[in-house]
Each structure stands twice: as C-alpha cells, then as structure tokens.
Amino acid sequence: MLTHLSIKNFAIVRLLDIEFSSHSTAITGETGAGKSISIDALGLCLGERAESNMVRKGADKAEVTATFSVKENQSAQAWLQAQDLEDEDHLCIIRRVVSKEGRSRAWINGIPATLQQLKAFGALIVNIHGQHAHQELLKPESQRAMLDESGHHDAILANVKKQSHEYNKLLKHLQSLLNEEQQRIDRKQLLQYQLQELDEFELGIDEFPHLEAEFKKLSHSQALLEDSQICLFNLYESEQGTALSIVDDALDKLSELVEHDPTLSAVTTLLSEAQINIQEAAEELRHYVERLEIDPLRMQQTENRYGKAMELARKHTVMPEMLAAHHQALKEEHAALEQQDNDLASMNENLDILKSSYFESAAKLHSARVKVANKLSKQVTEQLHKMNMPHATFSIEVVSNGEEKINSHGTDEVRFLLAANKGIEADSIEKVASGGELSRIGLALQVLTNKQSATLMFDEVDVGISGATASVVGQLLRDLGERNQVICVTHLPQVAAKAHQQMLVTKFSDKDITETHMQPLSQEQRIEELARLLAGDKITDSALENAKGLLQIQQENLI
Template sequence: MLTHLSIKNFAIVRHLDIEFSNNTTAITGETGAGKSIAIDALSLCLGGRAEAGMVRKNADKAEVTATFSLQKNEGATSWLSNNELDDGEEQCILRRVISSEGRSRAWVNGSPVTLQQMKELGLLLVNIHGQHAHQELLKPDMQRITLDNSAQHSSLLEQVQEKSTQFHALSRKLKGLQDEQQQRADRKSLLQYQLQELDDFALAENEFPELEAEFKKLSHSQTLLEDTQICLHKLYESDHGSALSIVDEALDKLSSLVEHDPQLSPIVQMLTEAQIQVQEASNELRHYVEHLEIDPMKMQQTDERYSKAMELARKHSVLPEFLASHHQGLHDELATLQQQDNDLESIIHELETLKSGYFTLAKQLHTSRQKSGGLLAQQVTEKLHKMNMPHAQFEIKVTAIENPKISAIGTDDIRFMLTSNKGMEADSIEKVASGGELSRISLAIQVLANRTSATMIFDEVDTGISGATASVVGKLLRELGENNQVLCVTHLPQVAAKAHQQMLVTKFTDKDITETHMQRLSEDKRVEELARLLAGDEITESALQNAKGLLHS
C-alpha cells in the first residue's frame, strides 16, 4: 500500500508531505482546490507522461517520491527481484524528477530505471479509476476485458492467443509460398533444363584441372616427341660429341692431372656428379620418349570434352574450374524448390490441425465466459439493488459469432445489458444506461473484480449520483477498504462520511502565489468539512448535526 507521498514544485503545489493509512481514505475540498493533484503527481511515479507545464512556475524542476509497503504484494516483490531492484526491505520507493524543459528521470529504490520499467511496476502497485472510467465500460473491448478479468481464465485465454498467433504466422507463410508458386515453377523448369545438360556431361569435382593438363599435353604430343628425341640424342646417343661423351672426356683428362695439382679435385668431383646427372636425365628422357603415345582417338575425345567444358562454363557464366560446384548448387536449389512445394501440402495440413485446436479452445473459452458472465451479472445486479436501483437487472450476453475469424480474443460477441425498470426488455448499456446508472455499474464491477493487493484510487467515480445512492456507494468503498487501501476523491458528503479517514485539500492565494495544501482531519474537523459539503459556504447548526449523523451512522 501507499504509505507516503512527497511532492515538490508540482503544478500549484510547492511542497506536500502526506502520510497515508490503510483502509478507505476520502479526499475532499472545494472545487478548484486541487483534489486530484496528489493523484496526478502519483501518476508520474507510476510511469505517467511528463510535461514541462507540470513544473511549478519559477521552479527549475518538479519532484515526486512515493513510498509503498510491499506486505502481501507478491507480484511487486517478485518484479523487483527479477529486475534486480530489490533492496531487501519490505518497501519500495519510486522517484520521478521533471525539469522545466520537460525532461524527466526515474528511480526505483535509488536505481535509475526506464519509463517502461516504472509503468510495469506501477501496474502492480496502484489501480487508478478515473471519473470517466465508466465511459470506458461502453466499449465492447473493455466489456470483454472486464469479463475475462473476472473469470480468471487467463491460462485458457493465453492458449487461444497462442493458437491464433501460430495460425496467422503459418497462414502468412502459406500465402508467401502460394504467391511464389508460379515463379518457382518457372525456375524449376529452367533448372531442370540446365541440369539435364550438366548431368549428361557429368564433370566430376576437380576434374577440369586434370582435363586441361591432358588437353595441353595431347595437343602438343608431336612436338613433345620430336623435341625430346633430339634432346636425348644430344645428351646421350650422338656419336659426334654428345653431352655425356664430352663430360667423360673432360673427366678423364682432369683426373690424370689431379696428381700434379690437388686443387683440381673439387672440379673432378663436380664433373663426376654431372656425369651421373646426365646419365640419369638421359635414362628418364628415354623412358619418357618410349612411353609417349600419339593417340588421335584419345586426342579427339579429350579435345571434345575440354571444349564442351569451356562451352558450358561460358553458358553458365562461371569459370570452368567452378563448373562442377555450380552444377551441385543447381541441384541443391532444385531440391529446395521441390521441398517448398512439398511444404505447401504440409502447411495446409498443419493449418487444419491448428484451426481445429483453436476452435476447441475457443469453445471452452465461450463456455467459461458464459458461466462467469452469469455469476458476475448476478453479483452486479445485487449491488445495483443496494444502490437505489431496485428493479435493475444486469446481464452479460455472450454470443458465439457465426462464421468467426480466428483471432486472439476468441469467437464471442460480448455485450453488457441492462433493464432498469420492470416490464422492460434488457438492452445494451450504451443505449439505456444513464450517466449515474453507468457510474454505479462501473463501481460495482470494480468492487467485485478487485482481487489484487494494489492500492485502489477512485477519482470522483461517484459523479452523477447523490442522496441514498451516494450513501450506498460510500458503503461499497468502505467495504472494499476493509481489506485494501482505498483512496477516494469525492465531492459527496455521504461518500466521504463512510471513509475510515478523511483528508482536506485547500488552496491558498497570496498576490501572485498560489499553493495547495492537504491535511488529515480530526473527527471535529471532519464534521465541519462534511457540514460544508452539505450546506455550502455557510455552515449552520443543522448542517453540523446532519454531518455528525452521517459520520456516526
């Protein structure tokens, strides 16, 4: 619950420090005194929008600090722990600062936080019901949300939402595949034509470099044979000065001279090695010449395959050495396209399964809504009878939509219905409920639907009611405050008198300075304030006696 609120330089507030108690607190004051300013300031600590105009005139910044007790509020405690903002105390301090330029900063337990984080935490700490909240109840979406919150079937609703999300995601995928179906068919035809030619050629991986080398060798085989024969003759076989015979002759002469000059020994050694190298080279060359074949048939076959490889490489705009990998890439692309065609059938089948599962869950949700709607309608009707609507009958009509689309909210049309008088047929509340009746319906639902440990704030939700009805509304708020903290901004003495405690908002003006103050009222001061609400500016003895009667009734 909210235990303390500190406001500095906010709107017409210079400085306010307010301590709050549990149960129900009524906040009253003259029109224009600023009864809602504390709530507006608190809204900032709950992630509300900040504007430069909120800063008090001539101040450089506005600052609002709200302290909450976390006892019994497991949701807020868990959130703080998950976001590493838990300081180990059973309280939480929210702080918001707005500069005169409109910039704002936020802290939770002394740590900077984002506005989104502050909003998330704020939803777990406070529920604010504004004076126009009952108007929201006219919207079909709000009626559905109200019923679903009361029904407490969030798990079932989440399953419906999940099935809907899956169905629509898969539907988009199917549509994409269907839209591309003709494009895929055209591409598959082209790939099949290209692959037929490449499959027939069947160039193996790393074959082209070998084919290119073979082609070069065979295309120059005659030259290779003739030139290698000449070289072999000059190296070894010539009778007139072959390279080997010249080396032999030089080696013989120098060997005989070594004994005269040992410095020739290294030269003899080198010539000996040269003799061996020439002999080995000659042997290798002879072996090459003997096994070199000139095969016109093989030459033709190699030439044709090499030329075909070059032709296909040009046709597919790739280098010939990459033709084999390009071939495999086309195979992979065709397989992918064929798999996508197969996926169409699979997706269609999966969509039917999702659709069936969705409508099964939607039917369960429909049944739950009907059951919960009947119970909530009965309870609201009972509350309305106590709020000076003795003949009212409130109904919640849950109708299954014919030929519904799959959506995240189920397949129901939900309408809040009302008849205020006997003999009249129920009709939708937007058609038959007056402003006062709508306010009472909204309050009854808020009282019945509250299952949280958050602080509840009602900002003039009693608009449009008076007299005995106002007294019943006050009783409802007091009843709600027995187990919750309730803050109620009101202008009705019947409502204020039912609160456990009361605060008075006053406005002070001195020349160019205007300030708002808020103070807790003693019992005597409460009587005076209730008398003012009853009689206006002139407080009579009769008004005071009536005020005492209200307070002690």
C-alpha cells in the same frame, strides 16, 4: 500497498510528501486545485509516458518516488524476486525522474529499470480507475477483457491465443505460397531446363581443375614430346657432345689442377654434383618421353568436355571451377520448390487440424465465460441494489459468432446489458445507462474484479451521483477499504465522510507561481472541509452541523 508518495516539481506541485492509510483515503479540494495530481504522479511511477510539460515551470526536472509494501502481495514479491529487485523488508521503492526536455529515467529499489518493468510491476500492485474509465466500459473489447479478468480461465484463454497465432501464421504462409504460385511454376520450368543440360554434362565437384590440367597437357603433347626428346639428346645422347660430356671433361681437367691448387676442390665438388644431377635428369626425361603418348581420340574427348564446361560456365555466369557447386545449388532450389508444392497439401491438412483444435478451445472458453458472466451478473446486480438502484438488473450477454473468424480472444461477443427499472427491457449500457449509472456499474465491477492485494485508486468515481446514492457509494468504498487500500478523489461530502483518512488539496497562486499542497486532515479540519463541500465557498453554521452529523453517523456505525 502504497505507503508513501513524494512529488517534486511535478506539474504545479513544488514539493509533496504524503503518507497513506492502509485503509481508505479520500482526497478532496476545490475544482482545479490538483486533486488528481497524486494519481497522475503515481501513474508516472508505474510506467506512464513522460512528457516535458510534467516538469514544473522553472525547474530542471520532476521527480516522483513511490514506496510500496508488498508484504501481503505474493505476486509482487515473486515478480521482484524474479527480477532480482527484492527487498528484505518487503518494500519496493520506485523513483522516476523526468527532465525538462522530456527524457526520463527510472529505478526500482535503487536499480535502473525499464518502462516495461514499471508497467509489469504496476499491474500487480495498483489498479487505477481514472476519470475516463466509464467511457472504456462502453467498449465491447473492454467489456470482454473485464469479464475475462474476473474469471479463472486464463489457461483456456492462453491456449486460444496460442492456437489462433499458430493458425494465422500458417494461413499467412499458405496464402504467400499461393500468391507466388505462378512465379514458382515459372522458376521450376527454368530450373528444369537448366538442370537437364547440367545433369547430362554431370561435372564432378573437383573435376574441372583436373580436366583443365589434362586439356593443357594433351593440347601441347606434340610440343612436349619433340622438345623433351631434343633436351634428352642434348643432355645425354648427342655424338657431337652433350651437356654431360662437357661436364665430364671439365671435371677431369680440374681434378688434375687441384693437385697444384687445392682451392679448386670446391669447384670439382660442384661439378661432381652437376654430373650426377644431369644423369638423373636425363633418366627422368627418358622415362617421360617413353610414357608420353599422343592419343588424338583422347585429346578430342578432353577438348570437347573442357569446351562444354567453359560454355556452361559462361551461360550460367559463374567461374568454371564453380560450375559443379552451382549445379548442386540449382538442384537444391528445385527440390525446395518441389517441397513447397508438397507442403501445400500438408498445410491445408494442418490448417484443418488447427482450426478444429481452435474452435474446440474456443467452445471451452465460451462455456467458461458464460459461467462467469452468470455469476458476475448476479453480483453486480446485488451491488447496484445497494447503490440505490433497487430495481436494476445487470446482465452479461456472451454470444458465440460460430466459425466466422479465428482471432486471439475467441469467438465470443460480450455485451453488458442494463435494465434500470421494472418493466424495462434490458439493453446495451452504452444505449441506456446514464452517467451516474455507469459510475455505479464501473465501481461495482472494480470492487468485484479487484485483486485482494492491489491498491485501488478511484479518480472521481462518483461522477453523476449524489444524495443517498453517494452515501451508499462511500460506504461501499469504506467497506472495500477494510480489506484493501483504497484512494479516492471525490467532490462528494457523503463519500469523503466515509473514508478512514481524508486529505485536502489546496492551490496557492500569486503573480509568479502556482503551487499545489496536500495535507492530511484532523477531525476538526475534516468537519470544515466537509462543510465546504456541502455549502460551497461560504461555510454556514448549518453546513458545519451537517458535516459533524456525517462524521458522527459514520463513527456511530463503527461502534
């Protein structure tokens, strides 16, 4: 329930602070005075788009603050709790600020909030029936949405949406595969050719570094053998003198000299180590020469394999050491393409299964809609009879289009039909309903489909009606206000007189500024305002008497 609305520098409003009744409130005023501004401002608090022209001329920003009591609204309480925005007094204060540049910020209970959060909360707490709602009522998708809103088949509808999404997603993927089929065939042929050559070569993952090392060794084996033998001869085996014999001679002489100069002991130590190292090196070199074999056949095989590896690497434009990994990647790509071919068959099977499940759920949704349509048709017809359309028949036609198309809202086409008078065949409301009849149908649907805990706001719901019908509509809004909060912008005295509370919107202008004001009316002020609505600008005694009569009749009805 909306308890308070504060508006600062919004449009032509400089400052408004409004306390709302928990029942029905009528907002009246002259044309152009700004009667709908409170609804527009509240819409801003509930996530409507902010624009720079909302800021009053000369002001830096516009600010709207709406205070709601959610004590009786369990859904709103649960949402606030889930968002960690709950208040211990069950209040929700929404504040929205719009700068003159058009930028906006919002808070819920003092915590910054997004527009998505404002819209989500607004859907739980307020139902705004704007001036153009009648036009929305003429759209088939709006008629279907209103029928679904009044029903209790949310789970079935959600299942239909889910299955539709899954089917269309899989269908899109299948069509993508089919569209790319020729590309896939060409790619598979290329991969098969490349893989045949690589499979035949079959290079191991870590083989190339070893192959390269062996190739270098074998290709230089003759030089390795000859030079190693020369080195061994010079180190240890030459009769003309070896490195070892030279070190031995030097060590013998210096060992004798150490007795004369002990500082040479360090040199002798180094030479002793060198003697040992040369002996060990010569021994290792001898073993190496003995093990080294020159195998022309092995050398030819290694050279051929190394050359083939280098050739394939150049052919596939990869480094030789990456050839094995590239081979594996091509295998995986080919396997994936093969799997896609296999998937085509399974996808068609899955599509058939999803399609069958979808139409089964759509059939359940159709049955649920037909049931709700029959019930709602009778209820709307009863409401229209109360609103001075005693011979009207309202009906909702739900026709399944069979298996033409899979979409998120099922297979049904929904049409609102009206026969306004006896002997007239029912037809679509967009063809036969007048403006006043649309107003009454829209009001009846709003009354019947409204959530018990939501605030109802009507912006000139009484367009196109007058006289006795207006009085009936006013009574309907008052009755609705007994169990819901109702706020109605109206230009009809019969509607305004039925409200529990009435507010007057006035506009003040001079050369520089224009301001809109709104104030609650006392009993006497209500009589004057109702007289103005009855008689126009010039209030006559008879208009005052008629206004008193309207209020008196209402009070007598309450006794």
